[in-house]
Amino acid sequence: MEKNGKKSEDIISLDENKDSDNFIDLNNSGSREDKQNEIIVPVLEKTEQKKLSFLDILAKFSPGKSLRTALDDILEGKTGALIVVDSPELKNLLDGGFRINARFTPQKLCELSKMDGAIVLSDDLKKILFANVLLVPDSRIPTNETGTRHKAAERTARQARTLAIAVSERRNKITLFYEDKKNILEDSENVLRRATETLNILEKQREIFDELLKNLNILEITKLVSVADVCSVLQRIEVIIKMMDTMKRYLTELGNQGVILRMRVRELFKGIETIESLLLMDYSNKPQNVKKILLNLNFENVIDMDSFSRIIFELSPDTQVNAKGHRILEKLNLTEREVKALISNFGNLANILEASEEDIGRILKGKAQSFRKELEGLKEQILIGKKI
Numbered sequence: 001m002e003k004n005g006k007k008s009e010d011i012i013s014l015d016e017n018k019d020s021d022n023f024i025d026l027n028n029s030g031s032r033e034d035k036q037n038e039i040i041v042p043v044l045e046k047t048e049q050k051k052l053s054f055l056d057i058l059a060k061f062s063p064g065k066s067l068r069t070a071l072d073d074i075l076e077g078k079t080g081a082l083i084v085v086d087s088p089e090l091k092n093l094l095d096g097g098f099r100i101n102a103r104f105t106p107q108k109l110c111e112l113s114k115m116d117g118a119i120v121l122s123d124d125l126k127k128i129l130f131a132n133v134l135l136v137p138d139s140r141i142p143t144n145e146t147g148t149r150h151k152a153a154e155r156t157a158r159q160a161r162t163l164a165i166a167v168s169e170r171r172n173k174i175t176l177f178y179e180d181k182k183n184i185l186e187d188s189e190n191v192l193r194r195a196t197e198t199l200n201i202l203e204k205q206r207e208i209f210d211e212l213l214k215n216l217n218i219l220e221i222t223k224l225v226s227v228a229d230v231c232s233v234l235q236r237i238e239v240i241i242k243m244m245d246t247m248k249r250y251l252t253e254l255g256n257q258g259v260i261l262r263m264r265v266r267e268l269f270k271g272i273e274t275i276e277s278l279l280l281m282d283y284s285n286k287p288q289n290v291k292k293i294l295l296n297l298n299f300e301n302v303i304d305m306d307s308f309s310r311i312i313f314e315l316s317p318d319t320q321v322n323a324k325g326h327r328i329l330e331k332l333n334l335t336e337r338e339v340k341a342l343i344s345n346f347g348n349l350a351n352i353l354e355a356s357e358e359d360i361g362r363i364l365k366g367k368a369q370s371f372r373k374e375l376e377g378l379k380e381q382i383l384i385g386k387k388i
Helices: 015-018 056-059 066-077 105-111 148-159 186-221 228-268 272-283 287-295 299-303 305-313 338-344 347-352 357-383
Strands: 079-083 098-103 117-121 127-135 164-170 175-176 181-185
Touching: 015 148, 056 175, 056 181, 056 228, 066 105, 066 164, 066 175, 098 105, 098 117, 105 127, 105 357, 148 175, 181 272, 181 338, 186 228, 186 347, 228 272, 228 299, 228 305, 272 287, 287 305, 305 347, 338 357
Parallel strands: 079 117
Antiparallel strands: 079 164, 098 127, 117 127, 164 175, 175 181
């Protein structure tokens, strides 16, 4: 058995998947162009209204949704379109056009897109409010876009703090601008292919994680755990969690087409976060602080064992450590209070394993004998390599 499990170099880099999250942060925000004497756009005040997340927005464009159907039809018809969602700040950026105020349907949106101007949808996307509107956002708002339609969409999204959609007949692309973020919608077949590739990698990572966890179980029972052993498991957990963020995006964008993938992803992710929490409780005196650090680590920090161990535990990888016992004892027929009492009295799992039935009895009262029997059975399962 390899004491430290797989080498940290075995952990794959997911740089190849970075482009899968196409939402790009754009610097700065916008203000109205009639503020002649102001330098562009002071920081906008936070609104009390709950803001939609990236996944909330992306879910509205999954295959089968009426808005996505309309956009695909516009793209296929090669007419192009500029669509913006209503917001409190938008009314000051509209000029001219026709008031429609009709129920939204993909057919109506397609027909109205044949006009040159922008189309305004209600904030719940259930109505078409205006058509053939001229958008007049502040021209001083910086943009990397080159086309008139895309420039107007980006500036409007940032200044009005809303969602704008540019459909390009020339580039054959649908681009979303949501406040200061940008995303290019991909064909569902391409998304499905990339999601399947990521799922295959995720399955391999889960297999490696399960082996590392079995190895750690044995080392904890035999009192031979080092920081590197703990970090190897935590590293793999962080890789899986970061991959899950990518998978969530794919599954959201796929909508109903990703049902089977979603079921498999749930199986692969089952128990991961709970195990991480228990590991942090076992080996850190400040698990909540360590969790915050893990959330902010990039892949380079996660993969480098020496850097990872010092960032998380402030110890070198070869330092010997003892588990408190939360994760192992959680497998037994004990209440949370009893687990805490055992750890509080004996300090760690090694001392609990060596404690006499009499000593255990002082904590568990009449359950000492059954506890010892159950613990011995669990030890046997661990030592033969059984998953617990």
